């Protein structure tokens with residue numbers, strides 16, 4: 001269904017109802033002022049042009065109102081996080097009461113494990129996928145140690161079979177059959193940062209729950225990319241960041257999901273702070289903690305408004321485009337990229353990301369035989385921003401909000417040239 005030509009790519013862009021969204025973003029340029037081919041939204045998403053307006057509104061309210069901005073601002077700061085909840089909940093497929101924007105991903109992961117990893121003498125192990133992002137693995141290992149458990153004993157890796165890159169659900173089932181009674185928590189990345197593989201969240205949750213385990217997901221590479229339908233999956237918790245596909249700026253605040261079945265659960269451990277306390281009595285400065293129901297009850301501090309302003313700008317852009325439309329375009333755009341890579345018929349490259357669109361988001365991970373980072377450097381010099389992940393993978397992620405079919409075509413031409421040299 002695809003064709004290998006620039007003309008075809010341009011035709012696709014002309015027919016794309018979302019094409020105009022590209023103009024709503026700042027696209028970085030090279031030294032000659034030409035737009036580069038930016039395929040790195042899986043690391044840092046681009047800046048929407050409206051972001052500075054949203055941030056400036058808060059800077060102005062701060063300048064003009066000082067502390068009164070908490071209640072008098074156009075978007076008052078006290079309830080500011082609430083302005084993000086509904087649109088964010090739609091993107092991850094949750095109920096608004098299940099979602100809160102706070103902290104950053106790894107911090108939220110720890111907070112969630114304080115509540116949802118409560119090991120006993122016999123049920124204490126944690127399962128993660130073997131190629132989990134290192135921060136997740138560090139967090140999980142340090143939680144094990146915190147409970148006096150040696151990670152060598154307490155951590156189970158869900159690994160691909162020998163010689164394979166991808167994890168198979170059947171292997172996770174086997175792990176559960178053998179060790180289910182000792183496992184307390186499954187902590188899995190929804191879309192793996194290295195392979196781009198998206199896991200079946202609902203099946204994993206049902207499997208974990210069957211064995212009496214808690215189940216949590218890291219959606220760093222899922223939020224704004226795939227539709228994780230968090231509520232539907234029944235997962236106990238999930239965490240994500242907003243600087244990748246959610247285009248909210250470097251180090252911006254993360255998101256957190258707690259399933260509504262835990263909204264009033266007083267038996268969970270929790271590290272508390274005043275922003276998680278009942279809003280009606282928060283400023284009475286009472287000394288007994290009274291947790292807000294739902295995900296909001298896990299907040300610690302009053303959050304950074306400037307970061308949340310950037311998130312609000314991004315979520316408004318997503319809402320305007322419609323997440324379902326974006327997902328449809330994304331499947332086509334990534335399909336086009338896959339087609340062009342196949343057309344190269346070059347034995348030195350191999351796409352390790354699953355072929356089935358339901359098992360991936362927009363990222364394709366291209367394994368390059370006998371290559372080193374030099375290849376990636378050459379691509380960068382040729383005007384492509386992608387990223388290199390050791391030992392041998394180039395990750396490219398056409399983001400449907402700002403990447404075009406032409407970007408994808410031009411990337412494939414550049415890759416061809418670089419591989420030839």
Ligand SMILES: Cc1ncc(COP(=O)(O)O)c(C=O)c1O
Nearest residue numbers: 104105106133135193218220241
């Ligand atoms: C899957 C995954 N988990 C965790 C992180 C770390 O997130 P943070 O630095 O926001 O804690 C990242 C990216 O940085 C990631 O891709």
Ligand SMILES: Nc1ccccc1C(=O)C[C@H](N)C(=O)O
Nearest residue numbers: 042043044133193194220243251
């Ligand atoms: N936040 C960053 C800051 C600096 C450099 C990279 C990152 C990333 O997010 C990397 C990303 N998590 C990844 O999937 O590789």
